[in-house]
Amino acid sequence: MSIPDEKIHPVATGRAAETVAKHQEPQELVFYAGWFCPYVQRSWIALEEKGIPYQYKEVNPYKKEKHFLEINPKGLVPAIEYKGKALYESLVLCEFFEDAFPAHTLHLLPQDPLERAYARLWIDFISKSVVPSVQRLIQAQDANKQREALEDSVKALRTVAAQVKGPWFLGTQFSLVDVVLAPWIVRDYIITEHRGYTREAVGADWKEYAARLENRDSVLATQSDKEHYAEIYQRYLRDEAMSEVAKAIRAGRPLP
Numbered sequence: 741m742s743i744p745d746e747k748i749h750p751v752a753t754g755r756a757a758e759t760v761a762k763h764q765e766p767q768e769l770v771f772y773a774g775w776f777c778p779y780v781q782r783s784w785i786a787l788e789e790k791g792i793p794y795q796y797k798e799v800n801p802y803k804k805e806k807h808f809l810e811i812n813p814k815g816l817v818p819a820i821e822y823k824g825k826a827l828y829e830s831l832v833l834c835e836f837f838e839d840a841f842p843a844h845t846l847h848l849l850p851q852d853p854l855e856r857a858y859a860r861l862w863i864d865f866i867s868k869s870v871v872p873s874v875q876r877l878i879q880a881q882d883a884n885k886q887r888e889a890l891e892d893s894v895k896a897l898r899t900v901a902a903q904v905k906g907p908w909f910l911g912t913q914f915s916l917v918d919v920v921l922a923p924w925i926v927r928d929y930i931i932t933e934h935r936g937y938t939r940e941a942v943g944a945d946w947k948e949y950a951a952r953l954e955n956r957d958s959v960l961a962t963q964s965d966k967e968h969y970a971e972i973y974q975r976y977l978r979d980e981a982m983s984e985v986a987k988a989i990r991a992g993r994p995l996p
């Protein structure tokens with residue numbers, strides 16, 4: 741029997757639980773998060789990388805509670821409240837952290853406008869090509885559709901791989917391009933176990949880059965135990981999930 745979307749495991753586990761415990765004190769910035777969500781993990785990695793003080797609040801976005809809908813009318817995590825204002829959308833939040841906390845330990849976007857635009861170009865590619873094709877692969881039931889989605893995913897990832905300068909996407913600077921990719925890399929064991937994907941199929945350099953990225957401290961610190969992700973992905977793998985993302989993929993619409 742499938743687990744309804746509202747009944748997901750309630751809290752983070754493993755390393756992510758330790759990070760949550762360190763961020764319970766009230767702060768100017770409140771981070772509304774779902775431990776399981778790859779979009780949340782992007783913004784969470786950015787917060788950790790930049791050392792921004794934040795208060796972590798766990799939300800089950802499938803419940804669409806009134807208070808949360810006042811923060812994000814779309815009812816999706818991640819969202820934040822900062823100085824009494826609400827914001828949402830993982831990529832917007834990542835850029836906001838960079839703009840609002842420029843002097844914090846590290847820049848996640850280059851200072852040069854051309855290089856900044858180049859980073860955004862690849863973030864856009866990841867959003868429009870990598871994430872949708874991987875999501876289609878997870879939800880595809882029919883063997884032909886799975887083959888097609890696997891080809892699209894590997895092709896999109898090879899396009900990204902060809903641009904990785906090493907050790908990070910932009911070279912020596914760890915950037916938002918690495919941040920936005922990381923959650924899909926740490927979850928790629930799902931498509932390896934169920935859909936025939938391998939990092940080697942993308943390339944030997946990709947395999948090394950992926951291993952480097954999944955072992956970065958901010959990525960590990962925002963990571964829950966694998967068995968709990970697997971529980972959530974079961975519904976996606978049977979194409980029974982009722983999330984906005986799952987519905988958009990089924991209807992052939994762009995992701996929310």
Ligand SMILES: N[C@@H](CCC(=O)N[C@@H](CS)C(=O)NCC(=O)O)C(=O)O
Pocket residue numbers: 774776777778779780801802815816817818828829830831982983984985995996
């Ligand atoms: N475009 C959004 C997507 C966020 C998103 O889809 N979050 C999921 C969890 S991974 C969610 O809140 N789902 C609730 C729902 O679908 O009802 C972003 O980048 O922040």
